[in-house]
Amino acid sequence: MLGEGIIKGLAETARNFFGSYLTKERLTTVQYPEERLPQNEAFRNFPFLVFDGADSEAGLRCVSCHICEKECPPKCIFIEKSKDKKPDAVGKPQFYPVVFDIDVSVCMSCQICVEVCPFDAIKMDVEYDYPTEDRFAALLFNKHQLAKSNDYYHQIHPTEASAVDAALAAERESAAAKAAATAAAAAKTAAAKVSAESRAVKASPDSAVESITEPPLSGGDGL
Amino acid sequence: MSTTYAPVSEPITGSAPVTGRPAPRPATPVLSGPDLPEQYLELSMGPQHPSTHGVFRMNVVLDGEQVVKLKPVFGYLHRNHEKIAESESYLGNMPYTDRLDYICSITNNWAYALAVEKLGSIEVPERAEYIRVITGELTRLQNHACLLGFLLQDMGASGTPLMYAFREREKVLDLFESLTGARMMCNYLRFGGCRVDLPPGWLNRAKAFLADFPRFLDEFERLLVGNEILMERTQGVGVLSRELAISAAISGPMARASGLNYDIRKADGYSIYNRFSFRVPLGSHGDVYDRYMIRFLEMRESVKILDQAMRDIPDGPIQNPAVKARLFRPKPGEAYGRIESPKGELGFYLISDGSGIPYRYRVRPPSLINLTVLEDLCLGHNVADVIAVLGSVDIVMGEVDR
Numbered sequence: 070m071l072g073e074g075i076i077k078g079l080a081e082t083a084r085n086f087f088g089s090y091l092t093k094e095r096l097t098t099v100q101y102p103e104e105r106l107p108q109n110e111a112f113r114n115f116p117f118l119v120f121d122g123a124d125s126e127a128g129l130r131c132v133s134c135h136i137c138e139k140e141c142p143p144k145c146i147f148i149e150k151s152k153d154k155k156p157d158a159v160g161k162p163q164f165y166p167v168v169f170d171i172d173v174s175v176c177m178s179c180q181i182c183v184e185v186c187p188f189d190a191i192k193m194d195v196e197y198d199y200p201t202e203d204r205f206a207a208l209l210f211n212k213h214q215l216a217k218s219n220d221y222y223h224q225i226h227p228t229e230a231s232a233v234d235a236a237l238a239a240e241r242e243s244a245a246a247k248a249a250a251t252a253a254a255a256a257k258t259a260a261a262k263v264s265a266e267s268r269a270v271k272a273s274p275d276s277a278v279e280s281i282t283e284p285p286l287s288g289g290d291g292l
Numbered sequence: 293m294s295t296t297y298a299p300v301s302e303p304i305t306g307s308a309p310v311t312g313r314p315a316p317r318p319a320t321p322v323l324s325g326p327d328l329p330e331q332y333l334e335l336s337m338g339p340q341h342p343s344t345h346g347v348f349r350m351n352v353v354l355d356g357e358q359v360v361k362l363k364p365v366f367g368y369l370h371r372n373h374e375k376i377a378e379s380e381s382y383l384g385n386m387p388y389t390d391r392l393d394y395i396c397s398i399t400n401n402w403a404y405a406l407a408v409e410k411l412g413s414i415e416v417p418e419r420a421e422y423i424r425v426i427t428g429e430l431t432r433l434q435n436h437a438c439l440l441g442f443l444l445q446d447m448g449a450s451g452t453p454l455m456y457a458f459r460e461r462e463k464v465l466d467l468f469e470s471l472t473g474a475r476m477m478c479n480y481l482r483f484g485g486c487r488v489d490l491p492p493g494w495l496n497r498a499k500a501f502l503a504d505f506p507r508f509l510d511e512f513e514r515l516l517v518g519n520e521i522l523m524e525r526t527q528g529v530g531v532l533s534r535e536l537a538i539s540a541a542i543s544g545p546m547a548r549a550s551g552l553n554y555d556i557r558k559a560d561g562y563s564i565y566n567r568f569s570f571r572v573p574l575g576s577h578g579d580v581y582d583r584y585m586i587r588f589l590e591m592r593e594s595v596k597i598l599d600q601a602m603r604d605i606p607d608g609p610i611q612n613p614a615v616k617a618r619l620f621r622p623k624p625g626e627a628y629g630r631i632e633s634p635k636g637e638l639g640f641y642l643i644s645d646g647s648g649i650p651y652r653y654r655v656r657p658p659s660l661i662n663l664t665v666l667e668d669l670c671l672g673h674n675v676a677d678v679i680a681v682l683g684s685v686d687i688v689m690g691e692v693d694r
Contacts, residue, residue: 071520072520073518073520074517074519074523075519075521077514077518077519078514078515078516078518078519081514081515082452082515085456085511097459097462109466109469110470110491111469111470111471111472111473111491112469113473113474136618140381140618142380142384142385142387142388177387177391178474178477179387179477179479180473181383181384181386181387181479184383184618185383185617185618
């Protein structure tokens with residue numbers, strides 16, 4: 070019969086239409102600005118800089134190594150390295166970024182920067198509400214806008230943040246153990262040296278401490 | 293005029309081409325400009341036309357309603373992808389491949405990863421191969437669902453089928469988002485594996501989606517298969533002969549709808565596709581209707597592959613530990629990696645000079661090459677049929693123009 074196929078199709082449409090009153094499955098629309106779906110934990114949008122502790126300046130994990138700047142595919146990161154050094158979380162003097170800018174109008178949220186960062190200093194944010202009337206300055210995020218606390222990181226990506234914290238703690242521990250071992254070994258050699266040499270010569274006790282110059286974290290290779 | 297179609301790997305036996313339609317005419321040499329004969333009208337369709345899937349222009353010469361000449365004009369979305377890639381590191385190119393065919397980013401990643409893996413002779417762990425197959429076939433499902441929706445929308449079924457298709461697609465995108473962090477620009481595969489492992493519960497959610505998916509397919513088929521208007525609009529329209537498909541290097545569902553038994557998953561057996569039992573659907577007429585139906589059949593086969601892959605997926609590492617993502621420097625040489633993307637043969641050709649960036653980077657995009665026969669498909673048909681033919685080719689302009 071001509072028109073049979075059309076009627077069958079319309080029956081299907083009707084089933085969906087009336088079904089939308091009965092089952093949640095057929096009514097999938099979410100009234101966006103008022104209703105919002107819960108965010109996936111893995112969701113990523115733009116990068117931010119993680120800092121430990123309370124001070125967003127002193128606690129910044131970034132050591133200004135320029136790896137993310139070089140690896141960023143659309144080149145949206147701009148870093149200026151400091152002249153002086155400040156102590157990082159382990160207490161080792163490190164450079165820090167004087168300027169760290171991300172142009173989020175260029176950023177394509179690929180998270181390559183997160184993958185290549187050897188210091189776990191840059192992570193992906195989940196914030197997506199950035200409406201603005203200014204096309205340029207308002208979308209160029211500086212160091213202060215980008216710095217967010219480790220607690221915030223735990224809030225948005227709990228699993229990932231815990232893993233990162235555990236890895237960092239392990240690294241810190243091994244670095245501390247290594248430093249202790251080196252210090253002990255150096256003290257031993259110094260002691261041996263002292264005893265071997267004639268007592269008339271006085272050994273400097275400070276010479277042992279200076280040998281700890283190895284970086285605690287592996288990374289920054291080749292660049 | 294009811295239509296039946298035989299099970300997979302048999303030609304689709306649609307009803308005979310609709311009679312009463314004028315037979316396609318051979319191309320007549322028509323010149324535009326002042327030499328255009330008076331009865332002809334030259335019309336520029338696009339670039340901002342809702343049916344052109346982006347910015348694509350067709351210069352059509354019409355005799356009344358009939359197309360006598362058609363010239364596709366592309367390049368509006370050219371982004372210099374290949375040249376940019378020659379100044380980026382191997383890793384840095386991965387997110388750019390997402391933006392080629394932005395509907396199926398994971399299969400783009402896959403083709404590129406395959407080419408780099410050939411270049412650097414990299415092994416991929418077993419679990420990563422399974423994850424690639426699972427995400428790749430999910431990509432195929434959502435691409436075909438999208439295409440059917442778009443095609444029907446172009447032919448005037450305003451909204452309804454497209455919304456049903458998008459409803460299903462959204463479920464796949466949710467799975468992608470919880471796995472990769474992004475709905476469309478996944479940037480998921482890495483050389484020698486995948487970026488992250490499946491989160492807990494992901495596989496169960498994917499299984500639940502898959503159990504529900506055949507119901508959507510049945511529903512979608514009931515919605516329009518056998519619909520007289522659809523038959524009239526699609527059967528016998530835009531016929532692509534098997535010979536032309538071969539000589540024009542057409543690949544993917546479009547070639548298979550013309551009866552060409554060529555599927556790279558079977559022909560190359562790349563990754564682990566030779567472990568799964570699935571069949572390659574073939575069409576017999578090569579018209580828009582066959583191209584429409586072949587997508588349904590392919591989705592059913594993809595569901596089979598997914599069922600097997602999700603059943604067999606082993607535990608283990610997801611990344612070859614010998615491969616560092618950053619500072620990857622393959623030996624000098626060249627490699628061509630190709631996969632059966634949802635749209636056809638997607639290939640990446642790379643030449644390495646031993647440095648950290650590719651010396652030459654070339655994409656073989658299925659959308660562009662399938663689009664080259666557009667004139668042959670459209671000659672002699674009405675203007676409205678051009679829209680249906682274009683919709684059935686399945687193009688994404690991001691891939692055509694690159």
